[in-house]
Amino acid sequence: MDRRQLLGAFCATAAASLITPEVARAAQPTWSAAFADLDADVPRTPMTLVRGRAPAGLAGSLYRNGPGKFRRPGGSVEHWFDGDGLMRAYRIADGRATVEARFIDTPKRRADIAANAVVTPGFGTPARPGAKVGDNDDVNAANISVMRVGGELWALWEAGSPIAVDPADLSTKGVRTLRDDLKHMPFLAHPSRGPDGDVWSLGVNGSKAIVWRLAADGTLKEARMLDMPRASYIHDFVTTPRHLVLYLQPWVQDRFTTPYADSFSWRPEMGSQVLVVDKADFSRRRVYELPPAFAFHFGGAWEDADGTIRFDGCFSPDPSFARENGRSLMTGTYKRQAPPLLGLVTLRPDGKAGVESVGVAAEFPRNGARTAEPRRYTIHAAGDAPDVPMFNGLASHDWKTGRADAFNFGAGMLMEEAVFVARPGGSGELDGWLLAPAVNTKAGATELHAFDARRIADGPVCTWRAPLTLPVSLHGTFVGA
Amino acid sequence: MRLPLLLALTLCAAPFAARAADTASLTVTFTGLEPRGAVNFVLVNSAEAYGDKAAPVAADRIAVTGDTASKTFEGLAPGRYAVKAFHDVNGDGKMGTNPFGIPTEPYGFSNNAKAAMGPPKWDEAAFQVNAGAGVQTISMAR
Numbered sequence: 112m113d114r115r116q117l118l119g120a121f122c123a124t125a126a127a128s129l130i131t132p133e134v135a136r137a138a139q140p141t142w143s144a145a146f147a148d149l150d151a152d153v154p155r156t157p158m159t160l161v162r163g164r165a166p167a168g169l170a171g172s173l174y175r176n177g178p179g180k181f182r183r184p185g186g187s188v189e190h191w192f193d194g195d196g197l198m199r200a201y202r203i204a205d206g207r208a209t210v211e212a213r214f215i216d217t218p219k220r221r222a223d224i225a226a227n228a229v230v231t232p233g234f235g236t237p238a239r240p241g242a243k244v245g246d247n248d249d250v251n252a253a254n255i256s257v258m259r260v261g262g263e264l265w266a267l268w269e270a271g272s273p274i275a276v277d278p279a280d281l282s283t284k285g286v287r288t289l290r291d292d293l294k295h296m297p298f299l300a301h302p303s304r305g306p307d308g309d310v311w312s313l314g315v316n317g318s319k320a321i322v323w324r325l326a327a328d329g330t331l332k333e334a335r336m337l338d339m340p341r342a343s344y345i346h347d348f349v350t351t352p353r354h355l356v357l358y359l360q361p362w363v364q365d366r367f368t369t370p371y372a373d374s375f376s377w378r379p380e381m382g383s384q385v386l387v388v389d390k391a392d393f394s395r396r397r398v399y400e401l402p403p404a405f406a407f408h409f410g411g412a413w414e415d416a417d418g419t420i421r422f423d424g425c426f427s428p429d430p431s432f433a434r435e436n437g438r439s440l441m442t443g444t445y446k447r448q449a450p451p452l453l454g455l456v457t458l459r460p461d462g463k464a465g466v467e468s469v470g471v472a473a474e475f476p477r478n479g480a481r482t483a484e485p486r487r488y489t490i491h492a493a494g495d496a497p498d499v500p501m502f503n504g505l506a507s508h509d510w511k512t513g514r515a516d517a518f519n520f521g522a523g524m525l526m527e528e529a530v531f532v533a534r535p536g537g538s539g540e541l542d543g544w545l546l547a548p549a550v551n552t553k554a555g556a557t558e559l560h561a562f563d564a565r566r567i568a569d570g571p572v573c574t575w576r577a578p579l580t581l582p583v584s585l586h587g588t589f590v591g592a
Numbered sequence: 593m594r595l596p597l598l599l600a601l602t603l604c605a606a607p608f609a610a611r612a613a614d615t616a617s618l619t620v621t622f623t624g625l626e627p628r629g630a631v632n633f634v635l636v637n638s639a640e641a642y643g644d645k646a647a648p649v650a651a652d653r654i655a656v657t658g659d660t661a662s663k664t665f666e667g668l669a670p671g672r673y674a675v676k677a678f679h680d681v682n683g684d685g686k687m688g689t690n691p692f693g694i695p696t697e698p699y700g701f702s703n704n705a706k707a708a709m710g711p712p713k714w715d716e717a718a719f720q721v722n723a724g725a726g727v728q729t730i731s732m733a734r
Contacts, residue, residue, distance in 0.1 A: 238708060245707035246694045292688065294696040316692045336691060369709065 177584030185228025190235025624733025
């Protein structure tokens with residue numbers, strides 16, 4: 112075994128690490144409740160309806176994933192993104208809602224529990240003495256998103272395998288190896304589902320990626336390698352029916368070190384690039400040039416009849432959240448930073464490319480229902496509040512009229528990503544509801560808000576409140592009843 | 593299998609190995625195996641050999657028919673040794689790796705030293721073999 116091989120993906124190197132002394136935790140800001148540890152699984156628990164009435168027809172389960180345990184006596188994570196994956200289920204039936212949460216039983220969590228310290232390295236946490244890092248799945252936190260595949264949920268990280276979870280009780284079923292020779296290959300947390308139901312995902316290592324294509328039931332259809340022009344940090348990508356569209360930001364991996372985030376350099380002089388690849392033939396490709404900007408998330412892409420490709424995303428001036436504020440959250444010392452702004456990238460057949468920013472602070476872009484028309488709306492967290500690390504509201508942006516439909520709860524409501532739920536029998540891109548959990552720091556509780564997707568400004572049609580606070584989650588998916 | 597080397601080493605050690613009591617036997621046992629394929633391993637007695645910069649004391653392959661597999665070495669000179677092993681589950685003779693170079697077949701090291709962003713160091717895997725009978729048990733369970 113070659114040492115450099117193990118350095119490959121997320122298994123970056125480090126001498127036995129120096130542990131940064133934790134910043135003394137004095138007075139914690141109120142928002143820190145959303146980043147506190149959950150120490151034990153939460154059994155299915157009724158939520159209380161505190162606002163409005165549950166809309167008829169809204170029934171099913173909202174599954175959400177995100178880090179939920181950060182601190183251990185012998186050492187803690189140093190970045191929000193390194194907490195143990197916590198799967199949550201909000202189940203809605205007959206106008207009532209319940210909540211439950213269960214930690215994903217990963218090798219990382221087992222190792223850290225056994226050590227009574229976070230020894231396993233991660234995105235922003237170094238390896239510590241006693242870490243076992245034999246392959247990517249030893250360090251797989253399974254903590255970013257969740258996808259439904261056949262009868263399973265897959266908890267997704269971005270540098271290791273999917274980990275299967277039972278949707279009925281959220282118990283961990285195990286690591287999913289899609290093919291024996293592809294064991295431990297990375298699988299992004301933001302796969303893209305095509306109109307034919309196929310699931311496309313990537314696994315990235317430097318300037319190489321594996322491109323996964325799965326049937327809706329999770330069966331591997333094909334896996335091909337893709338060479339990229341640079342070793343960008345890739346968290347998300349988009350697809351059209353014909354193309355893979357990869358945003359290659361100038362945060363590039365230029366060394367092997369741990370934590371992983373420290374192996375990247377911000378190189379704005381390189382600009383951003385977009386690599387567009389024909390799904391059928393990776394040698395058919397085009398690279399577009401854009402001004403430098405950092406992005407975690409994109410909504411979705413669509414293609415005009417003339418071949419113009421458009422996609423929406425949330426763009427920041429630099430990776431300061433990934434590098435610094437994601438760490439500061441763990442010590443309650445978040446610093447004001449420029450929020451990401453909603454933008455629309457246009458890639459034209461003549462090779463010209465541009466980003467139209469609407470100047471709206473936004474994160475967690477999502478789409479509504481898939482329709483035959485070109486897509487018109489972006490749904491996103493909105494309402495940036497100074498000195499608070501999450502948004503306080505929800506909005507949709509209409510790319511046709513330029514109008515926003517927004518609601519802001521004001522300070523004290525830390526909004527998580529909203530997921531669109533189509534109205535049974537409905538049609539149209541926003542014919543349905545938006546389900547978004549939030550941490551209400553004034554009530555000291557996690558809440559679940561349901562909005563009419565076409566009337567966000569009216570505020571939630573109903574809100575359920577849990578008798579506890581769960582750490583804020585990252586991404587979710589809804590499975591109808 | 594590097595039999596000539598093993599012989600050479602034994603010969604070198606001969607002056608000290610006049611009495612059986614001065615030599616060592618070592619039984620290496622691999623546990624946690626899936627009963628198929630073979631365990632490929634090397635027994636080394638220096639940091640150089642551990643780093644593939646010198647020949648091993650022995651390189652061997654033992655078929656796996658149960659959940660454990662063992663091999664006993666006789667006539668070893670007392671000293672520091674280490675074992676590196678992988679379970680050749682599919683029997684192709686190579687340690688399987690995925691396209692990014694990460695091992696896809698189980699592996700293990702003496703002392704059950706753990707990989708941490710690379711193989712464990714010699715100091716972590718090395719163990720003392722004294723005159724008489726010694727054992728080294730290596731878990732290959734993932």
